[in-house]
Amino acid sequence: MEGVIPNLRELHKKLLEASPLHEDLHTCAALLAPCLPGEPAKDSGSELAVCGENVPVPWVPRDVTLLKLSLIQILIIKADNLCTKRHIRCQYSHLLELLQQAGIEATIVRLSNTSDKVLSHIASKCLSYLVLYQLKYQHEVNAHWLQFCLFSLCQDPGSRTLIPCLTSLVYVCKGFLTDEKLQKADLLLMILVPLENVFERHFSTVITYLSNPSCQPLALVEEPSGHLSCLLDLIETLVALRTQLKLNVSLCKQVLSAILPQTLNLISSPVPYFVKKQVILVLKRCLLCKAGEDFLPSPRILSHQQDAMLDKDMAALAGTLLGAVQEGWLLQVPVSDRSSSFGGVNDGSELGPDLVILGATCLSVLKALEIQVHNGESGQTEVLAPDILMAHLLKFLKRHIEWKEPVHPCEWVSLAFIEQDDDMLEVAKCLLKMYQHNPSLCSPSTSCESENSIWSGSSHRSGSDPHCVFLFLLSNVSFDSSVLLDFLISSETCFLEYLVRYLKLLKCDWPRFRLTCSLFDKSRNFHPSGVSFHPPQEQSVKATPIQSDCICFPNLLLPTPMEISRPASSPVGHTKHSTPPSPSGCVNSSMGALQRLVDYDSSEDSESESADSEQGPVIAHSAGDDGTDIDKHMKRLELKAHSPTSPPSQPSAQAGGNTCHVQGTQQRAVQCLEDLQEAVNRLHRKKLFPYNPSALLRLLSHVSGLSTEYGGTHVLPEQPPNKI
Template structure:
């Protein structure tokens, strides 16, 4: 037995290095033929093991004369010492798996051909599939897992070599997937099938369509049977909930891969559409009394289906250059969206638990003597929000009635905002309903952009239908109230996004050149909308300015505490931190007809100065820096270490910024001069130890429109144009931005025409 293990050790070492094997292939097959364990006993004696293996001295191939080595893995040395059947079997499976991996990867041609020949002989000479599936029920989890990994690679090898899958494997799948049972065989069967599909996706040189079709053909009908059987279970009636949870997770991964296979293979099989044909089965799992992570996985899975991002974390292979059109896709997406909305209407969100654990450095457990602070699970909040907003967009694309869309939007958005309100403090409903989107998706850029794009789609669809049945003036004001009160006004949402990033053009540039979000598509659609809705956008910008003015006046009584807080944190408060009258301002404004070009007349000077400084590219000392600073110099680290030099540089920045403010006002159309009071009052009082202070005594009677939200937005677009142009000149921009720059210039022209009508 010691010689047997040493031979396997040598074979393992050679295959691991991808070395060419010199001996006859039949001799290697002799050592790789798996052991059949008659009982679950990992301490079998050497004689018992020899008998089980059928190993005899006279049966040993005479030509095998490999030198032993003193360098071997610890597990292999233990195998040689104990001579246990379990260790030998694990070693056989490991060598077989590594050999298959070598065949499927970049390996020297002659070595790969030898490995291929050995595996082909092994498949023909022994019922290898049956031996491996027989290990699935073994109580030794390591052994079962290794058998499943080895079998998955063997199946993929057969598919690539155009070898027909063995009848024993197909029969095993049909038997175990015909109905749900609390057996480990089902879990390993599902897991093996999923691994095979992953291997198909990973291979960039094979014909994925033909291989997928060959693989799915024998299992198409049985997947639907198992789908119905699994989701018809009553979770609370299961004897072992752990087993059904494991089965759910494994089948969910397989289901995601089956749906993702539609990218490479047009929907020819029922198993690729089973979720869309019977979506309520999967949605019901969210209401089961299962663990929170199970519900989270299912919600995220449905979200990815609605966003057409299924399999992006599982399929690492390339997408084919030409994908045949999927004639069932639109129908399937509409069926899933309708099912989601129906579940929400029946109270899905009201029964969804969003309790999460606070994250702490070193672990999530609450220290002794302290009470846990309840925090919402923002992953669930984001996924549930996208379920609603994306389902509405998909449904409205196929809905012809404007009144029906308006009723559905009001009903489901009200349900969503009611669901979110307890988990967002302070509540956006008391400030501005449109703020919910940035609040929920603040930490997830890709989902935030998807949600914002969906709101634009909903707004455009409803606007077109409304204009088709109403006159140009009838009901416009009521319509604008509807978009705002239900939290889907695209202009509010975009402005909140810009406020969250500090009107920083470099952040927009990051989004535009990144492939991790669909920001380019969203941004272009919004800029096109902006051309049509400019008057509404400008009115909303003025309401934002009024809100900031009122918020500034409201906090004048607590200047000292605010200054103290700023000096300690050195960050600006969140845009939603102060409760304001934005909602009332938007509601009281006459949206279509009363859009005056006059700017708001009460803005605190500190806000005015701050807005202009940010618009001109200057950063206030207390303001947070840009998220990405492409122009940061190598001296930034030195400056941060030397407070004296930092303070002197801030002072110079203030002097330069004040000059820019004076220049801006001096060259304006109206030739307005700064009031003597403002000119005589220093920006930074000498007595103050803080780099910036809020002075609420000065409230100008009028404010230049260039210091408001609209100006800061257009200034951000202008800086974005310059950044894109510089990158384009150096051939560093990833695509042709001509159309994008044209839209940005049109926006700038509309702004100039609005503030300077003559």
């Protein structure tokens, strides 16, 4: 078969099938050897020989080179794959040795420096495959690749070789995280030690250049955003090597303690918005020890072994961030009116601030404070006052979230993280730790403590009261215990740790929790999803005087004219519903809470089942399922299912007309926790729960006992509607 392209197609077919190569390996090596643009092909049947009328002549050399680079990648993958037969792997490995003897590394490096972006990217990726293969099987670093990286990092920020160099470095470093055979300190040192001084100097040069007020990056640098994005990817990958593999490599330590803090200066630099957004996201993941979570093959469980050096590096990063916050860094953080789509164009009509960067900024600051508090307990650092930090944070939030006055400061957690339940729980955990470690916030409550003193406390003023945060969380999920069960089972949130900490707090802070629930009940604007006022027309939005003992903050369960577009009572992280509110304000929200993806009650023993019947599986409901389980829940909530032919009955006013029977916030919260306890206990008995929940069940039982001892159903006087 004459010509290069037909031979390459035949070789491609064999490589995909992992078939043996019957041709001479030297011939295959000569066929795969890539050519530089402008050089004649080594084969006599060159590209021109296969260039017919349907193939444009100027594009043939480039296409052939791209095809050869792709085939080399496939060859490396098949030679490394254990599923490939052993004798075929040996044949492919021998072919790779012949290609290395022919010096293809130098050719691929030169192809990475071309102005053709596609060719440069494919060549850089192919070179990375080859470097990882040599590290894994030959235990040596490719000299051509290392020299290429050192040369590129010494160039000016506008050099064309920087992006392919950084892309290749990121891919090679990711290989250490994803391949256990490469996770050896000596192999990593062979790469990172030569790059240590060069990389730090290059990053400092970039930051200094961008910090210059007279710099014009768009005019002086060809690809500033791409260069900075690759640089941030490499920083996150190096931090992941430090935190995930526990490797005390000097460069990884410098990145975490010295280089990453310098990225804070990019927020005030003339760089694109999506680069600043990436800075905040990388900072958040590094502070949470989740660097690299986007590209790791599976979530890694961090070991709880004490690492004093890592704690010291984290403390340095946290201290730099908190110092910048005190100097007004938060006021420089940009929050776009809509999602930036990472540099793309968003033509959607959804308004509101970019909650991703807003939430990541808040979580980064709170996590930095948590790290500082942890180190302050051992006397290593001076702890910044939490109320001062929260004042800066609330000022930043009010600047971008148009809160309606009067407002409860603790509501910011629900507003900023309504679309990110994992980050919301991280923030709730940070606030809870801050509350427990700050004597001015966490003072023992007394039986004679008044509601006004509770509401005017520093924890409420600073938006960090754990009871309010917990109640707002339950409100956002419509007091639905199945959502909490999802959080407990999921490995993507810290809800288990947060819930255990909070339940321990309730044991010694129950009076304050009851007072907080009472204040929630007295607020006319806060309507738990089980509250039903009657008659319906009394739920007016007209301006009326506000009673002095009524604590007011915006309703989270009814639509508000805020710029954040979110549903009235959709569970966090679940499908949003846009059904209009019903006059009763009760049936729709309760039914919305029952529309869940998986019904955990299906594992409960039914009264109609025989004692020796076999346990049934957990059933996922579809649109055609019957409503047996929904009817059970409605019976528990004392609701009636209305038939399609009969209209729902309207609630009637009682004699007296000035009271409404309310299932108070405390009762709904305790009922939600009791339902959660029942569901966890049921799944644990059937050996369906993923871990041993005995300690959690004991804490839940204790809360139920406190409610029985101190609780009671409230009959509250109806308050007039507040001003809107």
